[in-house]
Amino acid sequence: MDSTSVIYAKSILKERGLKQTSARVSVVSQIRNYSGAIPYHKLQKSIDIDRTTLYRTLNKLVEEGIVHKTKGKDDETYYALCGHECGSHGHSHQHIHFQCRICNKVSCEDLHNEISIALPKYIIENMEVNLQGVCPDCK
Ligand SMILES: [Zn+2]
Numbered sequence: 617m618d619s620t621s622v623i624y625a626k627s628i629l630k631e632r633g634l635k636q637t638s639a640r641v642s643v644v645s646q647i648r649n650y651s652g653a654i655p656y657h658k659l660q661k662s663i664d665i666d667r668t669t670l671y672r673t674l675n676k677l678v679e680e681g682i683v684h685k686t687k688g689k690d691d692e693t694y695y696a697l698c699g700h701e702c703g704s705h706g707h708s709h710q711h712i713h714f715q716c717r718i719c720n721k722v723s724c725e726d727l728h729n730e731i732s733i734a735l736p737k738y739i740i741e742n743m744e745v746n747l748q749g750v751c752p753d754c755k
């Protein structure tokens with residue numbers, strides 16, 4: 617396994633005051649190693665830990681604002697790393713998720729403009745934008 621992603625995983629866990637369990641280190645480093653958001657089944661295949669541990673580890677990482685998830689068009693859950701704007705206080709993403717219909721890759725993309733939605737009677741606390749189309753590699 618790529619050692620720079622292991623080093624990254626350990627440092628982010630330490631920074632957030634979390635124990636560097638082997639499950640957490642391997643989950644974070646696998647996600648970091650993957651280009652784009654990693655589908656759950658690939659994550660499961662690439663790590664030698666049982667389902668329950670993987671499930672608990674992912675939940676904890678999402679709760680701590682280290683990892684976030686999104687649903688793909690195939691109803692698969694995809695996981696990606698968060699930036700510094702996320703933490704145990706919550707997630708705050710300024711990016712959208714794009715899934716390519718040809719290679720199925722899901723990626724986190726920063727927008728070049730802000731999305732504004734007018735919904736006067738409601739308080740919007742969380743917004744997730746999922747776009748589908750053709751990625752630059754498949755164009
Ligand atoms: Zn996040």
Ligand SMILES: [Zn+2]
Pocket residue numbers: 716717718719720721750751752753754
């Ligand atoms: Zn593609």
Ligand SMILES: [Zn+2]
Pocket residue numbers: 684696711712713723724725
């Ligand atoms: Zn994302």
